[in-house]
Amino acid sequence: MIARDRVSKLTANLILLGIGVLFVLPLLWVLFASINRTAGLRVELPTSPTFENFRAVLNTDTTYRPVFNGIVLCGGAALLTMICAVLAAYPLSRFKTKFNRPFLLTVLFCTGLPITAVMVPVYGLFVQLNLIDTLGGTIMFMATASLPFAIWLTKTFMDGVPISLEEAAWVDGAGSMQALYRIVLPLMWPGIAVVLIFTFIGMWGNFFVPFMLLLSPERLPASVSIFTFFGQYGEPNYGQLAAYSLIYTFPVLVLYLLLSRKLGGAFALGGAIKG
Amino acid sequence: MTTSATAVSVPSGEKAGRSGPPRFAKTVKMLPLAPAIGLMLVFLAGPILYCIYAAFTNMALTGTGAANVRFVGLDNFRKAFGSSAFTNSIWLTLVFTLVSAIIGQNTLGLGLSLLMRRSTKLVRNFVGTAVIGAWVLPEVVAAYLLSAFFNDDGTLNVILHKVGLPGQDWLYAAPIIAVSLANIWRGTAFSMLVYSAALSEVPKEIEESAEMDGASGGRRLLWVTLPMISRAIMTNLMLITLQTLSVFGLIYAMTRGGPGTKSQTLPLYMYEQAFSFSQIGYGTAIALVMLAIGAVFSLIYLRGLNSEAA
Numbered sequence: 001m002i003a004r005d006r007v008s009k010l011t012a013n014l015i016l017l018g019i020g021v022l023f024v025l026p027l028l029w030v031l032f033a034s035i036n037r038t039a040g041l042r043v044e045l046p047t048s049p050t051f052e053n054f055r056a057v058l059n060t061d062t063t064y065r066p067v068f069n070g071i072v073l074c075g076g077a078a079l080l081t082m083i084c085a086v087l088a089a090y091p092l093s094r095f096k097t098k099f100n101r102p103f104l105l106t107v108l109f110c111t112g113l114p115i116t117a118v119m120v121p122v123y124g125l126f127v128q129l130n131l132i133d134t135l136g137g138t139i140m141f142m143a144t145a146s147l148p149f150a151i152w153l154t155k156t157f158m159d160g161v162p163i164s165l166e167e168a169a170w171v172d173g174a175g176s177m178q179a180l181y182r183i184v185l186p187l188m189w190p191g192i193a194v195v196l197i198f199t200f201i202g203m204w205g206n207f208f209v210p211f212m213l214l215l216s217p218e219r220l221p222a223s224v225s226i227f228t229f230f231g232q233y234g235e236p237n238y239g240q241l242a243a244y245s246l247i248y249t250f251p252v253l254v255l256y257l258l259l260s261r262k263l264g265g266a267f268a269l270g271g272a273i274k275g
Numbered sequence: 276m277t278t279s280a281t282a283v284s285v286p287s288g289e290k291a292g293r294s295g296p297p298r299f300a301k302t303v304k305m306l307p308l309a310p311a312i313g314l315m316l317v318f319l320a321g322p323i324l325y326c327i328y329a330a331f332t333n334m335a336l337t338g339t340g341a342a343n344v345r346f347v348g349l350d351n352f353r354k355a356f357g358s359s360a361f362t363n364s365i366w367l368t369l370v371f372t373l374v375s376a377i378i379g380q381n382t383l384g385l386g387l388s389l390l391m392r393r394s395t396k397l398v399r400n401f402v403g404t405a406v407i408g409a410w411v412l413p414e415v416v417a418a419y420l421l422s423a424f425f426n427d428d429g430t431l432n433v434i435l436h437k438v439g440l441p442g443q444d445w446l447y448a449a450p451i452i453a454v455s456l457a458n459i460w461r462g463t464a465f466s467m468l469v470y471s472a473a474l475s476e477v478p479k480e481i482e483e484s485a486e487m488d489g490a491s492g493g494r495r496l497l498w499v500t501l502p503m504i505s506r507a508i509m510t511n512l513m514l515i516t517l518q519t520l521s522v523f524g525l526i527y528a529m530t531r532g533g534p535g536t537k538s539q540t541l542p543l544y545m546y547e548q549a550f551s552f553s554q555i556g557y558g559t560a561i562a563l564v565m566l567a568i569g570a571v572f573s574l575i576y577l578r579g580l581n582s583e584a585a
Contacts, residue, residue: 008492012393019387020402023409023460025430026420033423041423043430088311095304103308105577110319112513112573114521116542117565118319120549120558121326124334144318147311176304205413207524226415227528238423245416256411 033242040238053243062228063247070221071251073135073210074203077142082196084143085150090180092151093158094166104155110148118145119212126213133215142209146199153198157191158184190262197259201252222248323566330560336553344556351560361561363536364544368520371455371540376519379459381512384466388474389496403467410464418528421457422446450530450538457525462518466511473507474500506579513576517569541565 025043033039034053036046057063092100122141123132131137165187166179174182185192207223214220217228226248229236333347355361387406391399409417424430425445432442445453477500485499501508523542526532532539532547539547541561549558 009393009395012390013395013398016387016390016394016398016402019383020398020405023402023405026424026460027405027408029423029430030416030420041426041428041430042433084311084314087307090307091305092308097305099305108577108580109570109573110315112517112569112576113319113323114517114542114565114569116521116523117545117562117569118322118326120545120555120562121322121329122318123549124329124555124559125322125325140314141318144314147315151311177307180307201411205415207413207415207528211524223413223415223524226419241419245419249412249416252411252413256407 030242030245033238034246035243036239038239039242053237053239054247056237057240057244057247062225063222063244065218066220066222066225067248067251069135069219070204070223070248073139073142073221074200074206076135076139077146077203078196078200080139080143081146081150081199082154082192084147085154085195086180086185086192088151089154089158090176090184092155094163094176104152107148107151111152115145116208119208123212132213133219135214135219138210138213141213142203142206145209146202150195150199153195154191157188157195160191161187194259197255201255204252326559326562326566329556330563332556334556334559336550336555347556351557352564354557355560355564360536360539360544364539364541367451367538368540370451371458371522371526372516372519374452375455375458375462376515377512379455380462380466380515380519381508383459383463384511385470385508387463387467388470389500391471392474406467407464409460410462412461414461414524415528417461418457418525421453421460422529425453425457446530447534450534454526454529454538457529458519458522461525462515465518466515469507469511469514470504473504477503509579510576513572513579517572517576520565520569520572 029041029043032043032046035049035051036044037048037050037052039046039053091097092104126132126137126141129137161184165183169179169183170176205223210221211224214224217225226241226244229241229244330351331346331348332344333350334344387402391402394402412420426432427442427444427447431445435442481503482495482499485495521542522540523546526538526540526543527546530538532543536544542565545558545561545565548554548561
């Protein structure tokens, strides 16, 4: 029995290692290429590591402005999502009305709709409303697109906060918004952080929405401006592309680590979703 | 805190129902919902209604459809279902969804989470980090990494040559397979996390007692473990199908739907028709087809959740 256990454990480890290596190889490429002046397309250790690629892309046009735009765009949209989601989740979680169930079902239904498909009509709508190529319009659309899922998650987290504390506050004459702000939010900030960070990560990587709704090069976020590496000049500089990719990925990597170290992170999300 | 995030189930009213501060009228109590509802009406319901309208017109960015928009009935849909490019994109979307989501991400995610229960901590952490790393990367970056990997001069061919197999430019020879594999690479983490969470709630004793009764590993999996996480499997399949149906950036950045139309899935075809060819009316008709497919899956998903929660 024990011998068989050991064999099965060894097999499991070996298979896992094999799969792990397949997942790591493409990641290794970006790491090695970013410090290689003559980077090609295959994984190879650079003979003389250099930070020249990073130096070449760290300028206003290539990196600073797109990253800044991305922070404004995704930060603004994630905040807007979060504010609306918290406000919406409170009555859904606390008050009993006939309206709750149909609303929640609609929200859940919306999480399944392919946002990609909505983009053509959204483009048409934005042209008619003169919102094309405006940061405000794009922020509002991005916020709306992630709102259904955010409302759902926030409500799930809020349901975990016991209502008895608020009932005491109500007796003392506090309004419901006061109770939300002073009692519920402080108790569920880890849940808020999880939803906020996941919303932001999703937006940071989103390419299609800003690609469609923003036109001026000076407004484009990092997810779209990365395309300029494949300009009119044929073969792109792979080393610089890799360096830029790393810089662009860095913020979400930090946020993700924060999430998984401090908040139980993705595992919590998996738990919230698995049903 | 993590335990508070549990079942995705629609509360059946009574359970969630508590009375709020008594001095508030019902409408005032529900007022905080207004910003969310407002945004969703304007930016979600609005475009969908607009989509339903435009799909039956000849709206275009240039030409006659730009000057005077008129209703054309079902013309756009007739044109779509009669066009080989459209049917081609439907097929490719099916292949992409089947290979990358239902077979690839789902099976690999389940396999990984099962194997991880038997592995040593070091291996588990290494694999978990690599798989989640691929997931956290922004879409376009992931697309570049895998374009490089599948390229003629890329890492995959280097490995194939080492073991004596012929290499080729995968993005050119088998683009839909290459983008499907790319989507597996990028998306498996989601299934892995969902299944790890589900498996963590399967009591070890049940599996052990099955083992005592002499059930082999495969049988135990099929008859004991899998039925216990069947709900997670359904949920996961539904969600990754919906995600995969609307993948755009990954394919666009890797192949632009090419060469020719060999990896042009439905979202890319819609994009090309609406914007490269300026046929907004026709493009929205295709968008409406996609929305309908998404809506059907979403409804099945809702039904599943509801019947389980009841």
